[in-house]
Amino acid sequence: MLDGSAAVNPNGSWLNSRGIWLTYCLGILLLHLLILSFPFLSVAWAWSLTNLTHNVAMFFFLHTLKGVPWESADQGKSRYLTQWEQIDDEMQFTATRKFLTVVPVFLFFLTSFYTKYDSVHFAINFCSLMFVLIPKLPQFHKVRLFGINKY
Incomplete structure (x- = not known):
């Protein structure tokens, strides 16, 4: 393991592939353009x-999907881990984890700006941001609140 000869878990390694961050951002942009194409939605609601x-x-x-879709070299240890916990072999504060943490915050700032800081939109989007950021904290690594998603 220490010599680097161990097999890499594909669930976490694909996020380090070339161009995945750009593809991820383009996917968000395409999602926004798709939602924006509905004529009955305002710009504020499209961003929200x-x-x-x-x-x-x-x-x-x-944060809810666990395990691997194929047999991994870790003898089944990763089947109890969420996808977030499998990223970069469970190391904290890697570039990939930072990127996946910053994107929702940046999207929240963009949404707040384009909704003109409306209090209803702000409250909804802030709750959504907390819903996705809190599980990313290192203090919640392998923590299952109220036994949810324990097995």
Whole structure:
């Protein structure tokens, strides 16, 4: 393991691939343009829905899904870990983790600006931001609140 010969967990390594950060940002932009194309939505609601959709998807895919879709070299240890916990072999404060933490904050700032700091939009988007940021804190690594997602 220390000599670097161990197999890398593919669940966490794909986020370090070339161009994935750009692809991720372009995906958010395409989501926003898709939502913006609905004529009955205002710009403020389009930004709020973009933010909410992104944060709910991020919470679901990174903080609720556990395990690996194939046999990994860790003899089943990663099947109890969420996708977030598997990123970069459970190391904290890596570039990938920082990027995935900064993106929701940046999206929240953009949403707040384009909603003209409306209090209703701000409250909804702030709750959404906390919903996705709190599980990313190192203090919540391998923590299952109220036994939810324990197994």
